[in-house]
Amino acid sequence: MKHSYLRTAALAVAAGGILLTSAACGSGFDDKAGQSSAPQSSGPASLQILIGSSGDAETAAVKEAAAAWSASSGNTATVTPAQDLTQQLGQAFAGDNPPDVFYVDASRFADYASVGALEPYGDKISNPDDFYQSLRTTFTRDGKFYCVPKDFSTLALIVNDELWKKAGLGESDVPADWQQLTAVAEKIKAKGIVPLALGDTRDRIGAFMVQAGGWITSDDGKQATADSPENLQALEYTRSLLKDGLARYPKQLDAGWGGEAFGKGKAAMTIEGNWIKGAMKADFPDVKYTAHELPAGPKGKGTLSFTNCWGISAKSRHKEQAISFVEAMTKADQQMAFARAFGVMPSRQSAKEQFSKEFPDDVPFVNSAGYAHGPVNAPKMDSVLADFDAGLQQLATTAPKTILTRLQKNAQGVLGG
Amino acid sequence: MDITSRTGLPRLGRTSATRENLAGWLFLAPVVAILGLFLLLPILMALWVSLTSWNGQGSPFTGKVPFVGLDNYTGLFTRDDLARENFMVSVRNNIYYVGIVVPAQTVLALGLALIVNGRLLKGRTFFRSAFFFPSVTSSVAISVVFLFIFANSGAVNSLLGFFGVSGPAWFSDPRGVLHLLLGGLGVVDLDAPPAALTAGGPFGLSWWEWLSGPSVAMCTIIMLVVWTTSGTFMLMFLAALQDIPVTLEEASVLDGAGRWQRFRYVTLPLLKPTVFLVLTLGLIATWQVFDQVYVMSQGNPAKTTLTPAYLSYRTAFRDFDYGSGTAISFVLFLIIVVLALLQRWVMRERAADPGVRRRTRPRRS
Structure with missing residues (x-):
């Protein structure tokens, strides 16, 4: 009996070994990463484009633009909208079969760039200095401008005209700094209206940190700078708004996000990006509102920018054609076409004038671009920032210093700074 | 071996045995190959990845991927950082989840089976x-x-509102139910929990955090899972119930057993293998809970619906830390194996159960 067990075990091990070796020899595990650059093929190429689309309008617009590029360049481009871009890209990289061109969210950029998944092509696009400086910084790592921004959004102060008037306020009362914001909010509160609906994450409260002159990491994304007096001042101020009932988180107003609370008329102001335009048109078409630049803090004006870039895979075999595709997508008039189709802002400064003329209501958003700060551009920060958000949700009852110390410790653990 | 040589037919016996064995393996070969290729091999590959710090670029099976030994595993338990805290929080959440879902769905499934078997x-x-x-x-x-x-x-909050209760914001409420209960009873002050509990605890999580209980958000997932899975297990109990011979029940009725006694001393002991099956399957499935978390909460609010399975996915595919991600899944695998063995030991067949005998004998005499 013992003998037969041994033999079975030996056979099983042998079978496992054969399987392992056969799989290792299989073509699926060829080591392309080892080579410094993927072999390039010139001539007409078939590009795979993966986009994280905001909706049908965007998908259709990108498909149309891609078709026009295909017709003029003789290549083909297949545009696929992703269900879950982050997951699909992660799987594609792990499976060694990434798309040639894809959207890269600014907050995920460092993760991709740090593992060498992206081709640093930014300076090969014509007139790269035309892109807003803050957006270029967002997509620069180790001195290399990796990918060009597709478009961008910024945060602004959105004011409900009707509630504003109800509180006895006029156009000149729109707050320009923190003191005025507090003063105005107190006036609104006195009328029994919630003054400000403020999203409870770093993507909104972070704007106060920028206005105070602070940020979570250093500009190059190499060091944690969370535990600073500037950040403390920003959180103390936000906390005072929350404690005095001058600001409320959307959740407290029975809403999923600031725009929903604002649209339902539960707050007179909110801090949101230009995407609120589409949401208001679809869900709350009767609410009259205006957008204004965010009030300045002790260190001047500040807002946050949100953007995607056109990433090109480091493993693409058609990089030259991919760059030509991105070139076509980021031409000023093409960006204007996208702006008309799905309400984004062009990332090229040369399109600013045209944009401001066509969309006068969006001028505060596009004007904020000069002093906007991008998301944290350091790798592996996702869980650290999620933890920070969890801390911000408890801001009304937790000491800001505790939250920042914790963020500093966690960020240092990841960045090693 | 000795016996075959003594019978005088060593060669014939051995060759026929070998040939039989060979034929057996030949017949098994397709299944062994398929199971090996799609089951064993991926597990071994994942095990390898868990020993490296592969970042998801290219193949993990080259010499260029840094080998880190058991670092990914020890980091989960000993390193004082966010990764360990997240892991421990996810384990805590899952313990409460398993502790409520498994008993609840088993009892509910048995109850439903008894009803529809009536x-x-x-x-x-x-x-x-x-x-x-x-x-x-x-x-x-x-x-x-x-x-x-x-x-x-x-609908739920509207219904509660109908009875004058203002329901919680279910999916955005990170408060632990046990905390709320203790606070509600006045045992502790929620804003200033006792220092003895917050001062320290195992694996970097204070005792106060370990004792939070499932959050309100987690409770909705618990309700959902109990409701969906009890139907499956009801089917298993139903099949087992219909296997119980009617004669046994009639005999117990003749012996004067009441409904409860019949259930407790006849039905339940005969259902024991099924109970074991249901508990084991429930245990495995609840420790691996993923899709509900992925669809409904993504670990939010405040990490209270984070589970090891979801954390493993997030660490690997979002943070590109495939080593830690697979290490988490292997720790999860070990937890499940240990618990299943423990459960098997607890529910093992005892040669003679003195408890049952003592209770039944006096009644018969």
């Missing part, structure tokens, strides 16, 4: 299908429906 119930087929229905529906679809039902102004 001969007096009219429309049994209808109820059987009705109870089984949630189990055959896609868990994603059901999760989305629950999202609507438990929304802030959804």
Whole structure:
């Protein structure tokens, strides 16, 4: 009996070994990463484009633009909208079969760039200095401008005209700094209206940190700078708004996000990006509102920018054609076409004038671009920032210093700074 | 071996045995190959990845991928950082989840099976299908429906409002139920929990955090899972119930056993193998909970619905830390194996159960 067990075990091990070796020899595990650059093929190429689309309008617009590029360049481009871009890209990289061109969210950029998944092509696009400086910084790592921004959004102060008037306020009362914001909010509160609906994450409260002159990491994304007096001042101020009932988180107003609370008329102001335009048109078409630049803090004006870039895979075999595709997508008039189709802002400064003329209501958003700060551009920060958000949700009852110390410790653990 | 040589037919016996063995393996070869290729091999590959710090670029099976030994595993338990805290939080959440879901779904499934097995119930087929229905529906679809039902102004809160109760914001409420209970009873002050509990605790999580109980958000997932899976297990109990010979029940009735006694001393002991099966399957499935978390909460609010399975996915595919991600899944595997063995040991067949005998004998005499 013992003998037969041994033999079975030996056979099983042998079978496992054969399987392992056969799989290792299989073509699926060829080591392309080892080579410094993927072999390039010139001539007409078939590009795979993966986009994280905001909706049908965007998908259709990108498909149309891609078709026009295909017709003029003789290549083909297949545009696929992703269900879950982050997951699909992660799987594609792990499976060694990434798309040639894809959207890269600014907050995920460092993760991709740090593992060498992206081709640093930014300076090969014509007139790269035309892109807003803050957006270029967002997509620069180790001195290399990796990918060009597709478009961008910024945060602004959105004011409900009707509630504003109800509180006895006029156009000149729109707050320009923190003191005025507090003063105005107190006036609104006195009328029994919630003054400000403020999203409870770093993507909104972070704007106060920028206005105070602070940020979570250093500009190059190499060091944690969370535990600073500037950040403390920003959180103390936000906390005072929350404690005095001058600001409320959307959740407290029975809403999923600031725009929903604002649209339902539960707050007179909110801090949101230009995407609120589409949401208001679809869900709350009767609410009259205006957008204004965010009030300045002790260190001047500040807002946050949100953007995607056109990433090109480091493993693409058609990089030259991919760059030509991105070139076509980021031409000023093409960006204007996208702006008309799905309400984004062009990332090229040369399109600013045209944009401001066509969309006068969006001028505060596009004007904020000069002093906007991008998301944290350091790798592996996702869980650290999620933890920070969890801390911000408890801001009304937790000491800001505790939250920042914790963020500093966690960020240092990841960045090693 | 000695016996065959003594019978004088060593050669014949051995060759026929070898040939039989060979034929056996030949017949098994397709299954062994398929299971090996799609089951064993991926597990071994994942095990290898868990020993490296592969970042998801290119193949993990080259010499260029840094080998880190057991670092990914020890880091989960000993390193004082966010990764360990997240892991421990996810384990805590899952312990409460398993601790409530497994007993609840087992009892509910047994109860439902007893009801639809009853001969007096009219429309049994209808109820059987009705109870089984949630189990055959896609868990994603059901999760989305629950999202609507438990929304802030959804059906549940409207119903509660009808009775004058203002319901919680289910999916955004990170407060632990046990904390709320203790606070509600006045045992502790929620804003200033006792220093003895917050001062320290195992694995970097204070005792106060370990004792939070499932959050309100987690409770909705618990309700959903109990509701959907009890139908499947009801089917297993039903099959076992119908296997119980009617003669046994009649005999116990003649012996003067009441309904409860019949259930406790006849039905339940005969259902023991099924109970073991249901508990084991429940244990495995609940430790691996993923799709409900992925669809409904993504670990939010404040990490209270984070589970090891979801954390493993997030660490690997979002943070590109495939080593830690797979290490988490292997720790999860070990937890499940250990618990299943423990359960087997607890429910083992005892040669003679003195407890049962002592209780039944006096009644017969």
